[in-house]
Amino acid sequence: MLEFFRSNTLFSIIGLVLFTILIRLATFFVPTPFEIELHTPFAQVVFDWLKDHQLFSFQNQFLATTLILTQALLINYISSSHDILYKNSVLPGLFYVLLNSIYTSQLQLSPQLLSATFVILMFNRLCYLYESTQPLFLVFDSGILLGLGLLLDYDMIVYLPFILLSVLYMTSFNLRYWLVALFGIIVPAYFLGVLFYLTDHLNDFLHSFEFSFTKSYYHPIGMNYKEGIIWFFIAPAFALSALALQSNFFKNKVKTRRVQLILLVLLLFGIISVLAENQGYIYGLAFLSIPLSLILANYFIRSKRKIFKEILFFGMLGSIIYYHYLSK
Numbered sequence: 001m002l003e004f005f006r007s008n009t010l011f012s013i014i015g016l017v018l019f020t021i022l023i024r025l026a027t028f029f030v031p032t033p034f035e036i037e038l039h040t041p042f043a044q045v046v047f048d049w050l051k052d053h054q055l056f057s058f059q060n061q062f063l064a065t066t067l068i069l070t071q072a073l074l075i076n077y078i079s080s081s082h083d084i085l086y087k088n089s090v091l092p093g094l095f096y097v098l099l100n101s102i103y104t105s106q107l108q109l110s111p112q113l114l115s116a117t118f119v120i121l122m123f124n125r126l127c128y129l130y131e132s133t134q135p136l137f138l139v140f141d142s143g144i145l146l147g148l149g150l151l152l153d154y155d156m157i158v159y160l161p162f163i164l165l166s167v168l169y170m171t172s173f174n175l176r177y178w179l180v181a182l183f184g185i186i187v188p189a190y191f192l193g194v195l196f197y198l199t200d201h202l203n204d205f206l207h208s209f210e211f212s213f214t215k216s217y218y219h220p221i222g223m224n225y226k227e228g229i230i231w232f233f234i235a236p237a238f239a240l241s242a243l244a245l246q247s248n249f250f251k252n253k254v255k256t257r258r259v260q261l262i263l264l265v266l267l268l269f270g271i272i273s274v275l276a277e278n279q280g281y282i283y284g285l286a287f288l289s290i291p292l293s294l295i296l297a298n299y300f301i302r303s304k305r306k307i308f309k310e311i312l313f314f315g316m317l318g319s320i321i322y323y324h325y326l327s328k
Helices: 010-023 043-051 059-081 091-099 113-125 135-152 154-170 176-196 202-208 210-214 231-247 253-278 280-299 307-324
Strands: none
Touching: 010 043, 010 059, 010 091, 043 059, 043 113, 059 091, 059 135, 059 280, 059 307, 091 280, 091 307, 113 135, 113 154, 113 280, 135 154, 135 176, 154 176, 154 202, 154 253, 231 280, 231 307, 253 280, 280 307
């Protein structure tokens, strides 16, 4: 099965679309209402609007599936355009869809899933920093993207050091870059604050920031053994992929090496996002899945040890089927 996704053709993209639909079908067979915690005024506005303009009963899940597929295609584009992996394929998108469809809680639209879009776009812009003639514009764009994500999920503030570290590694230390990044982050909040001021809701907007200062940024994962079954298949694939990345690191072009290091830093911040997520680690997977999908794809993209890789992959699929249809 994996062989079909090891290329980057129209047929493999169509296969990715079908895979996304099939793996998230539990939305229609086992509909479960979820209570989403909204900690930002903008997220409250967005989800209130969706509720007021609900066209059909599965609108939330349909929008989530459409967004997941769009993000997966974007990750495929980033992988190909920046030569992150040694071969172009749709596997990064495939594993992004898989990682965001493990648990039934992930089948609905959430602020974290929406915010993950801006992390993906931010990562893409930062990858262009190497040898860029106008790095200030890229840094400013990255700051704005992080600022937009913050309007939906204040926990994204943990990615501020990620921008600063990426700028430092891809260019050089320059205080102007850091100040421009901070300015870019502030711009979306400023314009939203003006909007709330004009509608006499500025106090609500300002009070919402208190959550970011008072909440804990460390929460034990608290995963039970049933929820952890799938990670027994993901962990060895991740470990073997990390070893492969390390052994082939100096064989890559300079830009590829730098982008891969940024990817590893993004993985670190993805783990922090899982621990910082107030609603539960499952929602933090929306951020962790971005770097993890690329790292897993790096292992499965090679044709060696096909049987073992197929076993790992079908083990992941079997775990997801169990979570969606059999687990109570």
